[in-house]
Amino acid sequence: MRVNESAGPVTAGLRPLSARSVVLSMLLAVHPPELPVRDLLRLVEPFGVGGSTLRAALSRMVAAGDLWRADAVYGLSDRLLARQRRQDDAVHPRTRAWHGDWEMVVITATGRGAAERAELRARLTALRLAELREGVWLRPANLERPLPDELRRVAGTYTARPGEPAPDLVARLWPLDAWAATARDLLAHAAGAPGPADHFTAFAAIVRHLLGDPVLPPALLPPDWPGTALRTAYARYQREVAAAAGWREPGRA
Numbered sequence: 326m327r328v329n330e331s332a333g334p335v336t337a338g339l340r341p342l343s344a345r346s347v348v349l350s351m352l353l354a355v356h357p358p359e360l361p362v363r364d365l366l367r368l369v370e371p372f373g374v375g376g377s378t379l380r381a382a383l384s385r386m387v388a389a390g391d392l393w394r395a396d397a398v399y400g401l402s403d404r405l406l407a408r409q410r411r412q413d414d415a416v417h418p419r420t421r422a423w424h425g426d427w428e429m430v431v432i433t434a435t436g437r438g439a440a441e442r443a444e445l446r447a448r449l450t451a452l453r454l455a456e457l458r459e460g461v462w463l464r465p466a467n468l469e470r471p472l473p474d475e476l477r478r479v480a481g482t483y484t485a486r487p488g489e490p491a492p493d494l495v496a497r498l499w500p501l502d503a504w505a506a507t508a509r510d511l512l513a514h515a516a517g518a519p520g521p522a523d524h525f526t527a528f529a530a531i532v533r534h535l536l537g538d539p540v541l542p543p544a545l546l547p548p549d550w551p552g553t554a555l556r557t558a559y560a561r562y563q564r565e566v567a568a569a570a571g572w573r574e575p576g577r578a
Contacts, residue, residue: 326383342384342522344374349391350529352401353409354566359400364570371521411451415535416556416563419469423542427485429470433462434479447478453539455498465491466541495545507534508551512558528562531555 347369352358360368362383369379383399386392392399396421401409413458430449437445446456452472461551487494495501511534515527540551546552 342372342526344369344378345386345391347372347374347525347530348379348382348386348399348536349401349405350452351566351570352392352399352526353405353412354563355570357400357566358406358409360397360570362397362399368566368569372525374520397525411499411536412532414470415532415538416559418538418540420467420540420542421469423465423467424545425491426466427463427487428454428466428472429461429463429483429485430454430476431481431483432462432479433481435480440465448473448476451536455539459492462568463487464539465495465542465545468540491545495541499539500539501539501547501550504534505539505547505551508555512551512554515558515562524562528559531562533561 326367347486348365350366351368352360364379365383366376374382383392383394383401387394387399390402391405393402431575432445449462452470453468454464456462466484478484510532511527515531518524518527535552540552541555
C-alpha cells in the first residue's frame with residue numbers, strides 16, 4: 326500500500342499519509358530540521374514513497390514555501406520553524422508551580438472581520454487559553470511563557486483569582502474526559518501498530534493531540550491523566566526518528 330492511499334478508517338485523529346506529510350514529520354522531528362535528499366530517500370522508503378514521488382513532493386514544497394533547498398539538502402522554512410517550536414513546546418511544555426492565580430485576557434479591539442476574529446481565536450487557543458465567555462479568555466497561571474506583544478494591541482491582560490472553585494471552572498473550560506479518552510486510544514493504537522505507516526500515522530496524531538493539552542496544574546487534573554504518558558511516547562518516537570536520520574551540522578550534506 327502506498328502512502329497516499331488510506332490505511333483504513335481515520336479515527337482518533339488519524340489521517341491517511343502523503344509524501345508531503347511524511348517529509349514534514351521527519352523534518353519536524355529532527356534538530357536542526359534539515360536533511361540531505363539521500364537520507365530523506367532512505368527514511369521515506371518504508372512508507373512506500375519512491376524516489377520520483379519524493380522528488381516531485383520536494384519540488385512542490387519548495388515552490389510553496391514549505392522548504393528551502395541548498396544543494397542536495399532540504400530544510401524547513403521560517404514559517405514551519407514556528408510550527409516546530411509549537412510542536413516542541415507541546416512535547417516539553419515549560420511549567421511553574423501554581424499558587425492559585427489565573428491568566429486572563431480580555432479582548433478590547435472592535436471592528437474586526439470574521440477572518441481576523443477566527444485567527445485571534447486560534448492564536449489564543451494555541452496559547453492554551455480557554456474562552457469563558459465571548460472576549461474573555463483564561464487559564465491557570467502555571468505556564469512559563471510570555472504572551473506575545475501583538476496580543477496586547479487587541480486585548481488587556483490580567484492576573485485574576487476567580488470566585489468559582491478552580492475544579493468547577495476547569496470542568497467548564499476544557500473537555501478533559503474526552504481529551505484523555507482520545508489520548509488513551511492513541512497510545513493503544515501506537516503500541517499495536519503493525520507496520521511503519523501505521524506507527525507513523527499514530528504518532529503524527531499524537532503530536533497533534535498534544536497541541537490541545539491544556540497543561541493544567543496537577544492539582545486540577547483528573548486521576549490517571551495520560552498527558553505525561555503521551556509526551557513520553559512521542560519523545561521516544563522522536564528520538565528514534567532523529568537516530569535514524571543521524572545528527573549533522575546545519576548545511577552539511
